[in-house]
Amino acid sequence: MSDGFRRVAAASDIAPGEVAVIEIDGRSIALGHTADGRWGAIDNVCTHDGGTLGEGELEDACVECPRHGARFDLFSGEVKAMPAVFPVNAYPVREVDGEVLVDLGVGTRALEIG
Numbered sequence: 020m021s022d023g024f025r026r027v028a029a030a031s032d033i034a035p036g037e038v039a040v041i042e043i044d045g046r047s048i049a050l051g052h053t054a055d056g057r058w059g060a061i062d063n064v065c066t067h068d069g070g071t072l073g074e075g076e077l078e079d080a081c082v083e084c085p086r087h088g089a090r091f092d093l094f095s096g097e098v099k100a101m102p103a104v105f106p107v108n109a110y111p112v113r114e115v116d117g118e119v120l121v122d123l124g125v126g127t128r129a130l131e132i133g
């Protein structure tokens with residue numbers, strides 16, 4: 020297992036189709052569990068105006084910001100719907116023995132807000 024993978028939740032903590040805010044090592048992550056059982060993690064900030072993505076909705080592997088409806092791909096961080104135009108960082112996730120692990124050791128870029 021990579022040194023960057025850290026336990027962030029029990030798999031039973033987040034139901035399929037849900038997204039949650041996870042705070043770890045000074046980072047805020049939006050951790051999502053898709054309806055088909057996959058896990059994804061992205062930065063927990065909307066690049067449109069700083070909204071909290073982990074308080075939004077997860078639909079079809081996209082997290083929707085609860086403030087203005089910008090949508091981000093849960094696996095790539097790519098913007099899927101405006102008003103956001105800048106992507107967020109995405110983090111590899113794996114589930115091992117009922118534990119959800121996120122790789123915080125991957126390279127990230129500074130986020131552009133606005």
